[in-house]
Amino acid sequence: MKYTFNVPTMSCQHCKMRIKNALTQYSDPNKVDIDLATKIVSVESDTPQATLTQAIESAGYHVENNLQH
Numbered sequence: 190m191k192y193t194f195n196v197p198t199m200s201c202q203h204c205k206m207r208i209k210n211a212l213t214q215y216s217d218p219n220k221v222d223i224d225l226a227t228k229i230v231s232v233e234s235d236t237p238q239a240t241l242t243q244a245i246e247s248a249g250y251h252v253e254n255n256l257q258h
Contacts, residue, residue, distance in 0.1 A: 190233070190234065190235065190238075191231065191232070191233050192231070192232050192233075192234065192238050192241055193229060193230070193231050193232075194229070194230040194231075194232070194241070194242065194245060194252050194254075195228060195229060195252065195253045195254040196208065196228050196229070196230050196245060196250050196251070196252055196253075197228050197251065197253055198250050198251050199223070199225065199228050199230075199250055200225070201225070202225075204225075204250065205223045205225055207248045207249065207250075208223060208230060208245055208248055208250060209221050209223060210248070211244040211245060211247060211248040212230070212232055212234075212241060212244055212245070214244065215232075215234050215236040215240060215241060215244060216232050216233060216234035216236065216241075217233075220232065220233035220234065230245065
């Protein structure tokens, strides 16, 4: 599945790396795309959406409007 998360509190490269590190536990690093300009995180993973949301939030970032594709 492909998931898209809006992470409005993400603001810098450090944020990007923390989120990517949190998500690579559940997905291939090449399948995690993070766009700082739009504050969108896209992930291809078989892991449930709730688990991915929790991983981002456990890294210290609030998730809004997560969408499943």
